[in-house]
Amino acid sequence: MNTVASILTIYRAASCAAAVALALICGAGCSKPQQTTTPPDTTLQANRTTSSPLAITLDVRTRTVGLEFLVRVERTANAPEGEYLPSGEKVRIEIENEVGEQFWSSSAGKMFTQAIGAVEPLQIGEVADYREYWDGQNTLTGGRLPQGRYRAIVTIPAKPKPYILREEFIWSGRQD
Numbered sequence: 480m481n482t483v484a485s486i487l488t489i490y491r492a493a494s495c496a497a498a499v500a501l502a503l504i505c506g507a508g509c510s511k512p513q514q515t516t517t518p519p520d521t522t523l524q525a526n527r528t529t530s531s532p533l534a535i536t537l538d539v540r541t542r543t544v545g546l547e548f549l550v551r552v553e554r555t556a557n558a559p560e561g562e563y564l565p566s567g568e569k570v571r572i573e574i575e576n577e578v579g580e581q582f583w584s585s586s587a588g589k590m591f592t593q594a595i596g597a598v599e600p601l602q603i604g605e606v607a608d609y610r611e612y613w614d615g616q617n618t619l620t621g622g623r624l625p626q627g628r629y630r631a632i633v634t635i636p637a638k639p640k641p642y643i644l645r646e647e648f649i650w651s652g653r654q655d
Contacts, residue, residue, distance in 0.1 A: 532556040535644040537633055541651065545614040548572050550633050552607045554600040565638050567592035569599065570609045573632045583618050585611045598637045626652030
């Protein structure tokens with residue numbers, strides 16, 4: 480058995496302990512799947528890629544202060560051999576401008592368990608939903624990000640190859 484398969488076997492044997500540890504360490508700050516059994520026909524059709532084992536869609540919603548990012552991940556094919564998550568981080572969202580300068584990351588200031596885990600959802604046709612909020616702050620300057628066109632980058636930090644979706648959005652810059 481190769482090293483990755485051995486590690487995944489150990490992970491599966493300790494999944495209950497890992498789930499408890501993840502809940503205790505991350506608390507409400509981690510993105511957790513809200514649902515993993517939604518039928519595939521309810522999934523948004525935009526941004527689907529047919530060649531990837533995961534289809535990622537992003538819905539960006541304006542909130543009173545900032546934005547809400549709703550990420551849906553659907554398993555469309557079996558996972559590649561040896562695929563895993565290297566930590567408790569299941570999804571990361573970053574905001575950058577048109578030239579690639581990063582202004583915010585959902586993982587900034589968070590700590591994640593250092594435990595190997597499975598990439599969710601596990602079964603073909605299942606989905607996992609994640610939600611992140613952004614308050615409109617530029618983490619580089621500490622001020623508000625000005626109105627304009629930006630890019631959201633959604634990453635499922637899987638190994639050996641991450642899944643990435645890039646989608647542009649308009650930020651109003653409002654401070655209600």
